[in-house]
Amino acid sequence: MIPKLMQYVVLPTVQAQASRRQFLLGVFAAGTGIAVGYRILAASPAVASGTPADEAGPHTFSPYLTIDGDGKVTVLSSQFEMGQGSYNGLATLVADELDADWSAIDVRGVAGNVKAYGNVAFGGAIQGTGGSTSMVTSWERYRKAGAAARAVLVAAAASEWGVPPAEITIENGVLAHPSGKTGGFGAFAAKAAAIPTPADVKLKQPGDWKLIGNAKLKRFDSARKANGTEQYTIDIKLPGMLTAVMIHPPLFGAKLKSFDAAAARAVKGVVDVVETPRGIAVVGEHMWAAMKGRDAVTVVWDETAAEKRSSQELMSMYKDLAGKAPTAVARKDGDVEAGFAAAAKVIEASYEFPYLAHAAMEPLNAVARRNEDGTLEIWGGHQFPDVYQTLASQIVGITPDKVQLHVMKTGGSFGRRAVFDGDVVVEAVYIAKAIGYRAPVKVQWTREDDMRAGRYRPAYVHQLKAGIDSSGKLVAWSAHVVGQSIMAKTMFDGMVQNGVDPTSVEGANNLPYVIPNQIVGLTTTDVGVPVLWWRSVGSTHTAFAAETFIDEVAEAAGRDPIEYRLSMLEPQSRHATVLKLAAEKAGWTKPLPKGRFRGVSVAESFGSVVAQIAEVSTDGKGGVKVERVVAAVDCGLTVNPDQVRAQVEGGIGFGLGAILGEEITLTAGKVDQSNFDAYTPLRIDAMPVVEVHILASANPPTGIGEPGVPPVGPAVANAVYKALGKRIRVMPFTKTLNA
Template sequence: MIPKLMQSLTLSAPRIETSRRQFLIGALAAGTGIAVGFRLLTASPAAAAETAADDGAHAFSPYVTIDGDGKVTVLSSQFEMGQGSYNGIATLVAEELDADWSTIEVKGAAGNVQAYGNIAFGGAIQGTGGSTSMASSWERYRKAGAAARAMLVAAAAAEWGVDAAEITVDNGRLAHASGKSGGFGEFAAKAATMPVPADVTLKQPGDWKLIGNGKLKRFDSARKANGTEQYTIDVKLPGMLTAVMIHPPVFGAKVKSFDASAAKAIKGVVDVVETPRGIAVIGEHMWVAIKGRDAVTVEWDETAAEKRGTDELMSMYRDLAENPPAAVARKDGDAEAAFASAAKVIEGSFEFPYLAHAAMEPLNAVARMNEDGTLEIWGGHQFPDVYQRLSAEIAGIAPEKVRLNVMKSGGSFGRRAVFDGDVVVESVYAAKAIGFRAPVKVQWTREDDMHAGRYRPAYVHSLKAGLDENGKLVAWDDHIVGQSIVAKTAFQGMIQNGVDPTSVEGAHNLPYAIPNQTVGLTTTDVGVPVLWWRSVGSTHTAFAAETFLDEAAEAAGSDPVEFRLSMLEPDSRHAKVLKLAAEKAEWQKPLAEGRFRGVALAESFGSVVAEIAEVSTDGNGGIKVERVVAAVDCGLAINPDQVRAQVEGGIGFGLGAILGEEITLTDGKVDQGNFDMYTPLRIDAMPKVEVHIVPSANPPSGIGEPGVPPIGPAVANAAYKALGKRIRVMPFSKTLNA
């Protein structure tokens, strides 16, 4: 759903309508090598020629470069935050190029929406999110690899005086039956002068060596394992200063006054400056900046601040959930009449807390004004077009004078896809406040991230289900109460008829054949900043729906798997995935004493995942998740091992959230500061995970997020069998420790 919604964005940058037919392959000389990219048909020939003669930016930007030494560099439109998008895109290029996998490198690219706009978002914006990286890259990066290959072959044919059709390419080398051969690097410069192929023929699946290869190792695994991979936290520039922020203690507060005299007296503290986002304490290094921050006294204006705590907010949500919804997201049939005539009606209320993203690398960014008037920014640029525009406005320069260095990030889970630039603009504000006399890195601490972050919204669901005398589910009603992620942002246009689709996704599109359904939404106005969190709306909708379906199955006296299958088309993706999971988990086979199973099914980001969790009791009224069997249909699996890794990671991520994670507020202040109070999953609690991929010839769909939604309800359904308790309030600890 998210990709479709992103196509309705209203941003200051011009909207660009794109389709695969609008891309033409182009090439230009790049030093001693070749650069292959795409030019939009909307660019005039004269403009394209002028740009190509200049530096290849804007109307013509390369996706693939091959150097004289044979090194292949892929310029990725997608941000790498650990999910493996760089590896997937590299696979697409290397497959069609027939490159030597050991020569592949990938770098992040930005600053050219025409070349790098996310096709799944309609091309309007460059962005990484909604698990769209492979869907957006699937065709264009393969075409780039195929074009580069054709031009290398043409160059070798001209050099050797042979027919291009007689040349073979394998593992980074070109060869001819005459015995002539050479590596890519030998022909890179000449290839740049070859005519651009009017069209390219992509390989057939039977000819693939890398795509779908389950044994292909990630090209970047070694440096991630040995610590040589570079992240924004590792950036060190000559003369660079480090800034830490003092954010408001409650959301919506503003600086009234501050006294920095004691801080400035500390050796190594360079300056203390006010910005629209708080106070930046700038030092020669981070430790002295933190010492300086501790010495600053601030008086805050809390007139417009959010002062309510979690208890007050959730009490309000519960009351709202019992009233009619403010907007309707789905209405099929006549649910009211169906409930009135139902043989059995069950009801339940579900509560979900605020959640932090808690990525391994806290937020950071580096800003430097260069002598030529360009502003250079290093960071995890998940929405680079947005950050480029905002930074330009702050610095008072044209957007094209802002150069973004797209760094790899130690996690994001949606956290770096922000509307207001967040830490990126903080770095520009801080550097500007000292007259851009030195590069400035703004580095958040873990406590900054917890206290001043953005959170998965809190929600309450009020659910009702009606069954007829045969145990068939005939009526369903879900009233969802919570904050909108996109309200009052540049993404406001996503809200239609009062419905923020990110609040109801996974609920308003249930795959089950229930003749009478209503899904309502009441959006609250709360000052706590919220943001998409890995799998967005499905983090709560899947839990509410799939646990309540188990309650309905019990009320009907039906097996949970059979109950779901009875409402699915037999040949549907959902049915196939559910059957595969049940088969691999041996659902019908009795478990060993003390073991209990639960099942859940969810579709998100174009992929369908079923998970069956096996739990045991811990002897203290709690449970331990022992095993999870997952079946996934994510279209064609470009990197099967990466698909498995993402599902495994999603299960761990989601499991931590439902077992013990929550952000709470007291009088508007966030209570949690570090991992002593906010408790992600510990390694000893990670279950054994088996992932089974449904073979598919369909284009790839999402995989970074779809593993998260089913794990919570699968475990909750198993926990009910183990303990006899229905878990309706997150995290589990609130119920199991009660």
């Protein structure tokens, strides 16, 4: 997913720098109900697609929630739902302040209003979901929206009943007065729409919360997912809709030279075969016809500029570069050379990390339809909606406000749908245009498309070096990271400063340990393999290298791994606190049964700090199994404790799969893996028992969708060393364990 450092992004085409004093709360009539949001004094008069219009004036929008005449509360989510629970979190914020009936809550995604939906963690300049920022950007604005709705409902009831507003209470969506008068939200929605919202609404104090922080609150959408009624892009069926599959270049950077589609057009159900800037699209009446037609197309590719190196060749180049001086420096403290010169002992290690696929459950897809009035509708997993809206408008030749995005729930993303070029969304629009907009078109990738034509977590090599003095104190540290930049030559190129892409070194250039002399260098490679942020981005590799190497240093110093870490942390720091909590809950000082071994790690990412202790067992033949993982988490104030536990549990499973057996390899530039027979995410029988302990905090929420991933790899690797005496330095683990 997107790194937290995107908070510094300012896009030149959109400026949304309004201060809090520029926001007023407003309400407006919407049929028989009300819609509540912020009144933005300098907003554009154009109404955002998917967002209700404020009939009171062209500068007023109410984009955060609606209440229908039947009392149903619909939260309008600026955050894309891909399984992480952002919809549930926003619903919790609104419902608690509103005192709504949880069973009457629903959520739908919206887009097209950057003033209202700009992610504050990204500087407010763009709507986007990622970097584990859903609660960060929503924490204040959605609670205020709920409080505003509550205020006008109370005012409406007070007016109708002829009683003071202060005497009215609300519980589970029902307003009540001591006189016995009661009424649901729907009974007062129309009248409330005409009442001005107070300029300043009072938010509840933590002691008054009923839903926020409630460990027993379950997700509002669980039943729909369990019974199969939840709708995803793959489920979209429009009248007359056609289905398209793509033929992408077999090598990254190859271009289409020519193709023969005569045989494909002869396949029953194939409607058309068209060229797009991203490859060839075979359009059929249904998916099977399109796939059979695709098999019949003959294509000639121009591979002159294609990437033809194998992953072995690339890794060999990376290792050679890692042994040289870095081309950029991300951090430098003290006198590193003097520190090493004075060290009593120097330890060195090299780490290798392969390309990784996102491998989300739902492969990429999108639906595009051009309407008779010239507007364009797009259904899809719109993780960067502003970007996709603009790109689509340019392809069709219309203004962005005529592009309506239907923000669909998605079966996973892990960063894959947060693309700069629109990817499958752009493909859908190009294909619809190529067939003359004669029918709606759904573009559906297969798993093989997703694996071979996707974007990947970059491959990296780390070269680490540490020096300790005669007492075992860490006095010098050097890290050299070699790999591709995710941000360079994209819309976020401005974030690459002095040759340093922050996503390449995050987690390496901000180690929490007190080390007087340290340097973190970076060498960015020029490789044609397309890369993208992947769940927890840079920390996927930096935390592994740092936390396993710290264990090596602790062993060289003759110290316990946890005690050694604590000696380099401020005693009351968040890192020290979660480390001690994990150690306590895991029983670090207690003996383990025979054949069991422990390892530890701690890492900060996306504003949260997570410590994990892993237990592994051995089969006596060199094999290991991860039996248990104990995690301690500081993610600020917890909106949905059950969801926090779920995200950490899921992150541990996600991270385990990556370190144990996942890798994307290339042969002569072509991806070798095509499906889950060769690319092996964690199988269910390999999932360990997971315990999650959440640190109580009054600080604002920080990220949680990703921080569970980075610590699990090094914790398991450190346990494996205790079990087998093997240091894991090459990913995935199978390369070392099966050697």
